[in-house]
Amino acid sequence: DAGVTQSPTHLIKTRGQQVTLRCSPKSGHDTVSWYQQALGQGPQFIFQYYEEEERQRGNFPDRFSGHQFPNYSSELNVNALLLGDSALYLCASSPSGVDEQFFGPGTRLTVL
């Protein structure tokens, strides 16, 4: 079992650009959540996807959007990047109805 995988590992963008991050959940997991973790801080919830629908959303602007595919993999899109979007972006997966989540290794995004 490969666990939760994310790509790319690292990414450097400039202000105003757009970025897409990808996540493959653990086998058997159908729920995917995305988190933003700034340096020295705990993860902040962005949104959660289940059955290809956004089920919950945290306090993030519409520049942050996502998608879930029929195979349960997911993408996080961020438009009009700001310097403050520089962070580790974590994906976590779980089977529906189960509290425990398994985190991926994250994608380190740097915005210059």
Add this chain to the structure above:
Amino acid sequence: KNQVEQSPQSLIILEGKNCTLQCNYTVSPFSNLRWYKQDTGRGPVSLTIMTFSENTKSNGRYTATLDADTKQSSLHITASQLSDSASYICVAQRETDSWGKFQFGAGTQVVVTP
């Protein structure tokens, strides 16, 4: 205001020594509290989860305690090893919260030196 406060922000300990990390939370009504270990540049990995009725939970050399009356939890690391160097994050959950609403602390950065 963050509903989960952790202390200290960071600490350095010698290999083989013990240490204790603190977590104070204000979420209510309280459901459970989790401790995660996060290696640098990696995702968090669950260490323990405790409901309000549990006072202590162990996972190898990691022992978590919970006092639901004072809303405090601690994570004790026994006989520290170099591999214990990581950030330790406390997460509190309200009864009505789903995963998205969990309250994450900022973490305590632990450095174990030889």
